[in-house]
Amino acid sequence: xxxxxxxxxxxxxxTGQSMTLLCAQDMNHEYMYWxxxxxxxxxxxIHYSVGEGTTAKGEVPDGYxxxxxxxxxxxxxxESAAPSQTSVYFCASSYAHGASGGLSYNEQFFGPGxxxxxx
Amino acid sequence: AQSVxxxxxxxxxxxxxxxxxxxxxxxxxxxxxxxxxxxxxxxLQLLLKYLSGSTLVESINGFEAEFNKSxxxxxxxxxxxxxxxxxxxxxxxxxxxxxGAGSYQLTFGKGTKLSVIP
Numbered sequence: 001x002x003x004x005x006x007x008x009x010x011x012x013x014x015t016g017q018s019m020t021l022l023c024a025q026d027m028n029h030e031y032m033y034w035x036x037x038x039x040x041x042x043x044x045x046i047h048y049s050v051g052e053g054t055t056a057k058g059e060v061p062d063g064y065x066x067x068x069x070x071x072x073x074x075x076x077x078x079e080s081a082a083p084s085q086t087s088v089y090f091c092a093s094s095y096a097h098g099a100s101g102g103l104s105y106n107e108q109f110f111g112p113g114x115x116x117x118x119x
Numbered sequence: 120a121q122s123v124x125x126x127x128x129x130x131x132x133x134x135x136x137x138x139x140x141x142x143x144x145x146x147x148x149x150x151x152x153x154x155x156x157x158x159x160x161x162x163l164q165l166l167l168k169y170l171s172g173s174t175l176v177e178s179i180n181g182f183e184a185e186f187n188k189s190x191x192x193x194x195x196x197x198x199x200x201x202x203x204x205x206x207x208x209x210x211x212x213x214x215x216x217x218x219g220a221g222s223y224q225l226t227f228g229k230g231t232k233l234s235v236i237p
Contacts, residue, residue: 004162033224040128040229040230041229042209042227042228042229042230043163043209043227044227045224045225048224058224090162090163092163107153107165107168108165108225109165110155110162110163110164111162112161112162113161113162
């Protein structure tokens with residue numbers, strides 16, 4: 001199994017350009033996530049999806065859109081890139097199943113990241 | 120809502136010395152706790168997790184963490200570090216929820232960079 005893969009690995013954009021980041025997972029996970037990682041900020045959730053055809057906003061959704069047309073893919077779009085979106089983007093996926101006592105928990109598996117620079 | 124505080128942004132330590140990476144959390148509900156590791160230029164990997172049961176959890180490469188509910192802490196320790204442990208370590212928390220409600224989001228700390236000095 002490849003796990004979680006991300007395309008592309010690196011990208012340089014000019015301000016105002018658009019692009020789409022692709023995340024794919026082959027673990028049949030229901031949930032998928034997009035994070036951005038900035039120095040000293042840790043990981044911050046941009047958007048997430050709990051199933052095919054559903055998406056929801058995370059902590060920092062402004063300037064991004066997402067789509068989950070197929071269960072295994074989660075796309076992150078930047079319609080008009082800004083320098084503030086220079087970051088490393090990580091995709092993750094997870095399942096949630098009952099632990100003891102019927103509790104659900106969340107173990108996320110991460111992709112290798114996409115380094116995006118917006119000039 | 121939950122939050123995570125990693126008290127040290129950088130921790131230098133000599134090879135074969137012990138290390139402790141500190142993590143405190145706040146939450147209005149019971150939580151699951153995780154430590155992730157990120158090696159240079161790689162994605163995050165789960166190092167260990169606390170879900171329930173024994174408050175001391177261990178990883179396969181010698182790290183351990185102890186859940187302390189009264190102090191709301193989940194510190195990561197290793198008695199003797201190796202050069203290969205050089206990485207950034209992230210503490211994360213997820214709210215516990217019964218099946219049917221679920222808790223989808225992890226809240227991460229800002230990370231601690233562990234540098235092992237030869």
